[in-house]
Amino acid sequence: MIFRKKIQRTSVSRNTKYWFFISGLVVFALLTFSYKKAIDITSTDKFCASCHVHPDADRSWKLSTHYNNKSGVVVHCVECHLPPRGQGFFLAKARTGLKDLYGYIFKDTADIDWEMKKLLEYAKKHVYESSCIECHENLYPVTLSVNGGNAHLLYETSKDPVHCLNCHLNVGHYDKHAALHAADSSFGITVTSTGPPFPEAAKVERFEDFTEMIPGTRVSFDMVALPGGKFRMGSGENEPLRNDDEGPVREVTLSPFWIGRTEVTWDEYLAFFRETSSQGRTEGQVVTTGKTDAISGATPPWGAPDQGWGKGARPAITMTWHAASVYCQWLSQVTGKKYRLPTEAEWEYACRGGTETPYFFEGNPKKFTSRGFLKKFIGPDTANIASSVVYMVNSPARTQEPSFVRPNPFGLLNMLGNVAEFCLDYYSADYYAADSVRVNPRGPARGKEHVIRGGSFRSDAKDVRSAARASTRTDAWLVTDPQMPKSIWWYSDCIDVGFRVVCEIDSLKSER
DSSP states (O other): OHHHHHHHHHHHHHHHHHHHHHHHHHHHHHHHHHHHHHHHHTTSHHHHHHHOOOTTHHHHHHHSTTTSSTTOOOOOHHHHHSOOTTSSHHHHHHHHHHHHHHHHHHOOGGGSOHHHHTSHHHHTTTSOHHHHHHHOOOSSOTTOOHHHHHHHHHHHHOSSOOOTHHHHTTSSSOOTTOOTTSOOTTTTTOOOOOSOOOSSOOOOOSSSOEEEEOTTSSOEEEEEEEOOEEEEESOOTTSTTOOGGGOSOEEEEEOOEEEESSOOBHHHHHHHHHHHOOTTOOTTOOOOOSSSTTOOOOOOOSSOTTTTSOOTTSBOOSBOHHHHHHHHHHHHHHHSSOEEOOOHHHHHHHHHTTOOSSSSSSOOHHHHOOOSTTHHHHOOOOTTGGGTOOOTTTSOSSOOOGGGSOOOTTSOOSSSSSSEEEEEEEOOTTHHHHOOOOBSOOOOSOOSSEEEESOOTTOOGGGGSTTOEEEOOTTGGGTTOOOSSOOSSBOSSOOSEEOOOEEETHHHHHHO
């Protein structure tokens, strides 16, 4: 009797386990089906468009080569903006979905700088390179151009990581203004200024402000006389958000000099290009013929250097440090004066305008900066800075004309923003500590990269302080230039650096 009862209890236990197992399989199947169904539904282009707050994402996608192409193949949202399945797809989808949902509910789309979001550094955060490779397995198809082959070879062999978007930024969302690699048939031809050409350069007899006139053109620009003297260069250790290469602070003495009221404009730079360039010349070819003896100007750009934003009074951009230096040589020759790039000390003296604060106006970099977790919710303080600097918050993601801001105490415009500016000096992070020259210093005797100062329309408030320093990055700024050899005149990957000119006081002696 006891034995039979044990057998009965065992039989019931096995039946229960059996039904539990069957139920588990059913639940698992339902969950798997529901999960797959949910993934499929939330991965459609229609679903993505229903939540995204970008006002132009759908239209620009349908105009792009990922939708509007000869083959009829359509590349869908998740095929670019999520990694391939099995490579972190679900976690990336959950993270991106929560972020987009938060923006949809809590953010005001009018406050989002959509132009800034189109820039390469932002786009790379939302496009997975593994997804690019998933579709484009063969990097050397028979239809690939020579330049394309050179670019793909660089992609595969470069020591520094190169993202597909470095060259193909707008394949997924068409942008008519993103003309970095689009042909510009009017470059060097269109002239915006009017009136008869100037017969000669400005005659300067006293050390005072003057307006320079480029002979044979209708182009002029203002030069401001700065008296020179002593000033404290660099930032102290107590300055908020400073970098180590900005110190130690040292007292420097400068001779008087003139400096451009504004950055060199496209009107000014194109006067140089029209006179010295040779259409059809390629890199490596040297031309010394033309009106200006022994000055070989820039080769024609292979894209649109102004990015489609316009030329005229906007600052000239995308030229190399070498090109800016040659421009100064040409300007010296046609005007009979001594023009050059400013030294780093001259630049900071001109920028400060007699002040010793982080900016030439009142304000704390910690309050102005957009960096930090809390700033995503409360936003930066834009009082004072927005009217004086073209920077990340107010640009919007492009250069502006000089009238956009008010001048510094010396009457100079855009010293702290709009575009960063080349200096004459080689860059060294520890130069301030090692330098013993206190009168008209000109930086290290040798180096690879040059100093740039001033921040740009892409910069945070931290990086437009008067003492903030940076340097050229020649290799990085030529990554997508497919030419062999690469251009010595134009940067393919730098859209926010320009320059202004200095005129030496010795020019007074040479004109007498």
